Amino acid sequence: MDWDKLRIFHAVASAGSLTHAGETLHLSQSAVSRQIRSLEESLSTTLFHRHARGLILTEQGELLFDATNSMAKKLDAANARIRDSEEEIFGELRVTTTIGFGTLWLAPRLAKLYEKYPDLKIDLMLEERVLDLPMREADVAIRMKEPSQADLVRKRLMDIRMRMYASPSYLEAHSTPETMSDLQNHRVICQNANSFQVNAGAQLIRQLQEEGVENFLTVNNYFGVLQGVIYDLGVGVLPDYLTRDFPDLVPVVPTALSREVPVFLAYPEELRHSRRVEVFRDFVQEEVIAYRKLKRAAESSNVA
Numbered sequence: 001m002d003w004d005k006l007r008i009f010h011a012v013a014s015a016g017s018l019t020h021a022g023e024t025l026h027l028s029q030s031a032v033s034r035q036i037r038s039l040e041e042s043l044s045t046t047l048f049h050r051h052a053r054g055l056i057l058t059e060q061g062e063l064l065f066d067a068t069n070s071m072a073k074k075l076d077a078a079n080a081r082i083r084d085s086e087e088e089i090f091g092e093l094r095v096t097t098t099i100g101f102g103t104l105w106l107a108p109r110l111a112k113l114y115e116k117y118p119d120l121k122i123d124l125m126l127e128e129r130v131l132d133l134p135m136r137e138a139d140v141a142i143r144m145k146e147p148s149q150a151d152l153v154r155k156r157l158m159d160i161r162m163r164m165y166a167s168p169s170y171l172e173a174h175s176t177p178e179t180m181s182d183l184q185n186h187r188v189i190c191q192n193a194n195s196f197q198v199n200a201g202a203q204l205i206r207q208l209q210e211e212g213v214e215n216f217l218t219v220n221n222y223f224g225v226l227q228g229v230i231y232d233l234g235v236g237v238l239p240d241y242l243t244r245d246f247p248d249l250v251p252v253v254p255t256a257l258s259r260e261v262p263v264f265l266a267y268p269e270e271l272r273h274s275r276r277v278e279v280f281r282d283f284v285q286e287e288v289i290a291y292r293k294l295k296r297a298a299e300s301s302n303v304a
Contacts (some may be wrong), residue, residue, distance in 0.1 A: 005039040008032055009047065010068040013061065016054045073136035077270055090119035093276045096138035100222030101263070102126040105241050106142065106284075113283045120276060128196045128221075133268050140267045140277055142284070144198045147266045154266040155281065157288045160239045162201045162258035164188075165249040170232040177235060177253050180211040187234030189225050192218040200258035204237060208256065244294050 011021040012032060022032045040047050047061035057065055097106060102124055110122060131137035134151055141147065147154055164183075166176075177183050191197045193205040195218075215234075219225050222238060226246070229236035235252060239261075243249060265284055271277045 001042070002039070005035050005042075006064075006068055006071075008035045009039055009064065010072060012036060012048070012055065013057055013065045013068070016056070018055070070135070077136055077268075089117040089275055089279050090121075091276060092121045092123055093140065093280055094123040094125060094138045095140045095142070095280065096125040096127070096131045097142035098128055098144060098221075099126045100239065101142060101144070101241070103221075103223045104226065104245070108245060109287050112287075113280070116283075117279060120279070122280075133266060136268070139271060139274075140265065140280060142263065142265050144261050144263055146262060146264050149266075151269045152266045153269055153272055154264050155285070157263045157265055157284065158241075158292065159260040159262055160241050161260055162198075162204050162237055163240050163251055164235050164253045164256045165229055165238050165242075166235045166252050167229055167232055168248060168250055170229075170234070171250060171252070173232070176250075180208065180213075180253060180256055183208060183211065183213045183235065183253060183256070184215075187215045187217055188213055188237065189217045189219065189228040189234045190237035191220060191222070191225065195220060198261050200261045201237060201239075204256065204258040208237075241291070244291055 008021070008025060008027075011024050012018060015021040015024065018029045018032050018036070021027075022029045025032065036047065043060070043064075045060045046058050047064060048055040049058055095106075103126065107124065110124075113120065113122075125131065125138055130143065130147075131141065132149070133139075133141055133147070134149055142157070144160075146156075164177075174186060177186055188208060190205050190208075191201060193202045193209070195202075217228060217234060219228060225236045225238055226242065228234060229238065229249065230246075237256075238249070243251075265281060267274075267277050267281070
């Protein structure tokens with residue numbers, strides 16, 4: 001098959017439109033259309049269903065798009081390795097993690113990384129779905145469980161727990177809950193127990209339900225839970241990595257505590273020698289070490 005025609009097909013399939021693909025490729029719509037017709041004729045099949053709202057891949061088109069998509073990701077990986085330099089750190093690095101960890105722990109620290117490497121471009125992909133690193137949906141992942149995919153380099157960064165927190169002003173107005181049963185008199189802010197989240201968090205929420213807690217405000221990510229706590233809406237179930245950056249949070253109900261959740265950094269084996277991955281990995285590890293020291297110091301002062 002003609003590589004140029006495959007490149008044009010991939011652009012059209014991705015855009016769902018001859019016009020938009022032409023803009024991306026800097027070709028006229030008619031030129032793109034001719035190339036697609038020529039590719040269909042060479043394969044003796046129809047690749048797109050045409051309708052007023054755009055183009056939809058046929059079954060045969062889906063098969064070809066899967067192949068070109070895989071090719072594009074492999075070319076991206078090769079391009080990344082070729083562009084990496086021993087002296088310079090530049091280019092895009094796609095980092096995926098959860099919404100909570102990305103917004104509340106990682107993003108506030110990235111300014112330090114940019115100070116060292118101003119030409120590095122981070123594409124921060126925040127979602128609960130686990131992206132496929134070997135298929136190059138992302139370059140680096142930080143996840144709340146050990147990755148199960150093969151051919152990954154992985155590093156355990158730290159362990160976290162889910163705890164109960166409230167604001168000082170909320171506790172002043174509503175009293176401080178000491179036990180699980182005390183929470184029956186409070187609104188609990190958390191993720192829905194059935195939503196996609198770390199199992200430890202879901203188990204803690206179910207434990208609260210078993211203790212008779214009925215008044216819940218559910219939010220689909222920890223950033224929203226934190227906002228609810230800060231604005232005095234109730235007592236929140238939150239990860240303890242927030243305590244360093246949000247020192248006004250008051251931990252309550254010491255028995256309402258999840259098991260430890262491991263936090264892993266992972267990246268594909270083929271990017272082991274990527275300088276961009278290396279500097280990001282080292283940066284995160286340094287920040288974790290600093291975070292641990294400050295957390296230990298704070299815990300020691302509280303005990304004293």
